[in-house]
Amino acid sequence: MIIFVAATYWTILWVTALPGSVSQIKLSYPRIEFIEGLRAVFLFRAQGVTPDATALVGGLAIGERELLSLELAQNMKTLSLTHLVAVSGANLAIIMGVVYLLTAALGLARNTRFVTAFLVMVAYVLVVGPESSVLRAATMATFVAIGLWLGRGTKPIISLAWAVIFLLGIDPGLATDFGFALSALATVGLLTMAVPIYNWLSGFMPRLIAIGIAASFSAQLATTPVLLMLQPSIPVYSVLANLIVEPVVAPVTVLGILALILAYPLPFLSSVVSYLASIGTWWITLVANEVSTWPAARVHFVAGPAGIVLAALIVLLCLGLYQRRLSEYRPGLSISLVAVLLMSASWSAIDQIRYQGFEGEWQVVNCDVGQGDALVIRSQGVVALIDVGRESQPIDKCLDNLNISRIDLLVITHFDADHAGGIYGALDGRRVKTAVISGFADDRPLVSLVEAALAQSEVEVLTGFAGMGGKLGELNWKVLAPTAKATEAKDSNDASVIVAFTGGDYGILALGDLGAAGQTRLMRNAGGALSELANRPLLLKVAHHGSADQSSQLFQLLSADVAIFSVGQNPYGHPTKKALDQAAVSGSIIVRTDELGSVAFRFEGQAWKISSAGKLTA
Structure with missing residues (x-):
């Protein structure tokens, strides 16, 4: 029920939003001199294998995009890899997971571990700034943590719904924010489709590969309607590219944050750590620059509002297929999905034929x-x-x-x-x-x-x-x-x-x-x-x-x-x-x-x- 309420509330705010509506949190976010200085010192001290690899360390660690070359930024966009430099729930999960494991290894009490993880999360949000994806992830993590702390537990999808309602309640401008939409929808895809897809894939491929494909595909599929508004075409190699670079994302993120922490007290060591991190980001730049040149890196999809509606139907039908409560309707949902897919493919093919001749x-x-x-x-x-x-x-x-x-x-x-x-x-x-x-x-x-x-x-x-x-x-x-x-x-x-x-x-x-x-x-x-x-x-x-x-x-x-x-x-x-x-x-x-x-x-x-x-x- 709460999921339906969140979706309805979001839709109403989006439909009724005035032209030019923006997030008030982003507009009013205070400039904290110490944090700005820390970011500047970290980026100044950062060293790397190549300039783009160095820039990408800052991107994965603190969401800094301005230092990327135009070529790399475009190639990452072609492959839908730009989420790597939009600090998201994945980055937050990596940081909080490391902190929680360290505090557990030190034998700290359960409450102390929760408080420490929470404070680290707040500090990270302050360093990164008012990124929509970070706000969503931090708010959702807070609801999850409160449930666990109270010993009652909570379903992640319920925590996501409450996070959406809470954030839209204090900042309705987020309803039209693309970053917020991409973050929330990617999480919906991960929470609803990733496990069933993994269970199916793991039957005939290594589990680690199955996990990577399931996570990337489910997030990509759920965000497709919004991505079509930003870049109206389909990235053919997105899942493959994400799968190839995924092994280095967590190590680079951890090393990048460590380099950030060391930037003031031990600048030389910070440079060394950032250089180590850049070995991983160099791999990401290599993949982005190479795979983006492959034939048909992006393919045409039905243009305009019709394409967005068709993509939304595909996503909704896929979500419906993975809902146990709708299991009796699966034959009808499957037929409908095939019909929409055929319509989309036919429409896109006709567009291509007309364009060629x-x-x-x-x-x-x-x-x-x-x-x-x-x-x-x-x-x-x-x-x-x-x-x-x-x-x-x-x-x-x-x-x-x-x-x-x-x-x-x-x-x-x-x-x-x-x-x-x-x-x-x-x-x-x-x-x-x-x-x-x-x-x-x-x-x-x-x-x-x-x-x-x-x-x-x-x-x-x-x-x-x-x-x-x-x-x-x-x-x-x-x-x-x-x-x-x-x-x-x-x-x-x-x-x-x-x-x-x-x-x-x-x-x-x-x-x-x-x-x-x-x-x-x-x-x-x-x-x-x-x-x-x-x-x-x-x-x-x-x-x-x-x-x-x-x-x-x-x-x-x-x-x-x-x-x-x-x-x-x-x-x-x-x-x-x-x-x-x-x-x-x-x-x-x-x-x-x-x-x-x-x-x-x-x-x-x-x-x-x-x-x-x-x-x-x-």
């Missing part, structure tokens, strides 16, 4: 690279690519699906990450002839990275300037802005390379991230070229993913047949209602990659024909 004959494809730009233009087999998105994988996958092995013209409009960060994905396995970049004085690190990548691939690099142009098959291309050194631009967005393509039948215009002021300047300096574009069926890549910083006069001047909003999930409100309304008022058909996925355009019968891939989640 959506484009047909095309002149233009706007790749879905999330919150970023990547526009492919093809004429008579000659290919141009305008921007490459933020990450390597999406643009690489899109170009592979389009069978693009050669890029004749690559334009990096400017060096914001969502336009230039995926450079390696565009270059990987492809020959790029010429690249055009903005001449704006930009000293951000990404500029050097892109230039180095282009140099390594022996790409001819040219600085774009108004008036530069050439041929792309039967199309003419021309840079409309900025000047060679872009001295007229106030920032990198304002210095975006604006390139137009014109042929006998149609025109294409890509506006980069040019704002309203720059658009007004463009109309003043390149009015003739814009008027020429406006006099033919025009495909317009809307500036800055549909931000509010747009010129309504430019929209009206161009009156584009199609307005492309290349956009993904973002915190900026793109595309804005203002930009969408301006495009609609100018008579444009609005195409959004956040809704349609990659979109192909074919010019036929004096009009643009549009086909979309649909959203894929991997």
Whole structure:
């Protein structure tokens, strides 16, 4: 009964939560100077086999994530290993278990052992900070400990329910906290499904392996609906990766905490201990970096709310199968589970088939690279690519699906990450002839990275300037802005390379991230070229993913047949209602990659024909 009450209470708070609701415990958590100093000294003194291995010691011991390289963080995310650096109930159990065994070995009284373990738990929570998973684990452990101390015992699932009710009662903002949900649901999976799965697996494999698979699979399955909200695809090798790294997690955690304790009094010894711990974390980095590169490390699952609902049904049916009280309904539950699984697999397969063959004959494809730009233009087999998105994988996958092995013209409009960060994905396995970049004085690190990548691939690099142009098959291309050194631009967005393509039948215009002021300047300096574009069926890549910083006069001047909003999930409100309304008022058909996925355009019968891939989640 109490489990149902906890679930209902949580659901009500989640449904009624106001937008932007957050945990008040996290917001009001006090900064304790001694603890901040201890964390800082520990991280400063930490030594390791590699920088990432050193950083991961801090991650497993105290939940420090900021020191991980972007590559390792992404690879761990691909394999669903990020829970290792989100200090959770497992870490707490390891620490409290060690303390309890030590106090028992010292012959301390039962009450003293409980009090010592409790105080260590409180100290650890203070060191780690207001992590949702730690708050859940500590509260649940307190309820369990009280029951044991009173000699009455308690079922762990009941303690979990009371912990959820208690925490949501004092902090309703936790109802919308992903970390809290993942922690609670993972525990539900472990408490309800792990033992039956272990009992089945242990019949034909070593028990230690069966335990690892059962624990990892049950936690992964129970958290799938929430994980799909965060990263909408299924990690194929998650259970395997977790099984491989699990043997080093407990030793690393214990050694990491020991290094933390020694950081102030014995800094040299703390460094030695952290180095020993890093041998274990080096193994984790090796597994993460290797396994994440295996084929189909993540696979598509039904996108959007439908996928989350299907995943939730699968979890509920699995939970029902393992409930003794529902044993008489197991045949029906089993049939329902198989039906939902088949529906999910079929739906996902249909998505894949549609995605692979959506484009047909095309002149233009706007790749879905999330919150970023990547526009492919093809004429008579000659290919141009305008921007490459933020990450390597999406643009690489899109170009592979389009069978693009050669890029004749690559334009990096400017060096914001969502336009230039995926450079390696565009270059990987492809020959790029010429690249055009903005001449704006930009000293951000990404500029050097892109230039180095282009140099390594022996790409001819040219600085774009108004008036530069050439041929792309039967199309003419021309840079409309900025000047060679872009001295007229106030920032990198304002210095975006604006390139137009014109042929006998149609025109294409890509506006980069040019704002309203720059658009007004463009109309003043390149009015003739814009008027020429406006006099033919025009495909317009809307500036800055549909931000509010747009010129309504430019929209009206161009009156584009199609307005492309290349956009993904973002915190900026793109595309804005203002930009969408301006495009609609100018008579444009609005195409959004956040809704349609990659979109192909074919010019036929004096009009643009549009086909979309649909959203894929991997």
